[in-house]
Amino acid sequence: MTSETLRVPAVALGTWAWGDSGDAGEGYFGSRLTASGLREVVEKAQAGGFTVWDTAVVYGTGRSESVLARALKGYDRSEYQLSTKFTPQVAGDGDDPVADMLEQSLDRMGTEYVDLYWIHNPADVARWTPLLIPLLESGKIRHVGVSNHNMEEIALADQILGEAGFRVEAVQNHYSLLYRSSERAGVLDHCREHDVRFFSYMVLEQGALTGTYGPAHPLPEGSSRAAAYNGILPRLQTLTERMGAIGEDRGASAADVATAWAIAKGTTPIIGVTKVGYIDGLTRACGIELADEEIAELEALADATDVDTRGFWEREM
Ligand SMILES: NC(=O)c1ccc[n+]([C@@H]2O[C@H](COP(=O)([O-])OP(=O)(O)OC[C@H]3O[C@@H](n4cnc5c(N)ncnc54)[C@H](OP(=O)(O)O)[C@@H]3O)[C@@H](O)[C@H]2O)c1
Secondary structure, eight states: OOSSOOOOOSOEEEOGGGGSOSOTTOTTTOOOOOHHHHHHHHHHHHHTTOOEEEOOTTTTTTHHHHHHHHHTTTSOGGGOEEEEEEOGGGOOSSSOHHHHHHHHHHHHHTOSOEEEEEEOSOTTHHHHGGGGHHHHHHTSEEEEEEESOOHHHHHHHHHHHHTTTOOOOEEEEEOBTTBOHHHHTTHHHHHHHTTOEEEEEOTTGGGTTSSSOBTTBOSOTTSHHHHHHGGGHHHHHHHHHHHHHHHHTTTOOHHHHHHHHHHHTTOEEEEEOOSTHHHHHHHHHHHOOOOHHHHHHHHHHHHHHOOOOOOTTOOOO
16 A cells, blocks of 8 residues: 555665764764754755655754755755654553654654654564554555664564565665675565665765875764774774775775665665765766775675674664
């Protein structure tokens, strides 16, 4: 009964960092972001056909959703797609916490509906999934996906939705050269076989896999991502240098190669875009065809780093 098939461009845009206050060294990302800079990001992305914007209630406790809505102002609602999430850990105690959280997101984003709504993590699949059904029926959410769910949890969510004529249309998990837990667990194969779109997040490992940052130029001091990644940057150098070399042959960067790799694996990367210049990289990445040998080489170099970049909120699949 889902109204129409979920259709999205080859790359989606992530706005977790947009929830930071923008002061350098502050917040999760510690990047300096301004409203005018983010408007430029939106204009360039929209013009380039990158029109799916991923956010969540918990990115800066609503700030990311509000900042995104302001940056999209002036575009017709049909020109972009909004992807946001129900996060069980911040559920209220009303009769229907999913409807309540969605209502607050709609309010912050100044819209009547969300194109793609996610259950952010599998805190209690049997409890939260059924509450999506009336929202699908009313059209307030157009498509649903589950994030950070393993195979068993995806199957349970799909069964619950299936009883009402809907289905899990998308999965959103951490998936990068350095973190391929979903692939090992068969989630990628499952999605391919069942026509479920797999959105990969943290493809760039929050900047650590772009070649921009290294031991001599670490991630912003005081930020959460610096705490997570600065200690392992020396072990990533051989990999990022090879990514850079593969990119150079095609007029592209190491970051573009990471994105191209995620596309080559049949996934839709959600790339955290903070600077207007990064949008050209997405266009380049969409045009890169990595050879099987290059993919195998990059994955072998990634395995040789022997790092574990699992987020504090994640479990092995
Ligand atoms: N469902 C979940 O549980 C979950 C969890 C995590 C993320 N997500 C989603 O996935 C999105 C992506 O993850 P993320 O933002 O955490 O990390 P990411 O995409 O791995 O990395 C984003 C960072 O990489 C740098 N960057 C981006 N494009 C670049 C380019 N072309 N060249 C060089 N550097 C580039 C930027 O750092 P600088 O600003 O320092 O330049 C940016 O902040 C999030 O925004 C969010 O929407 C979902």
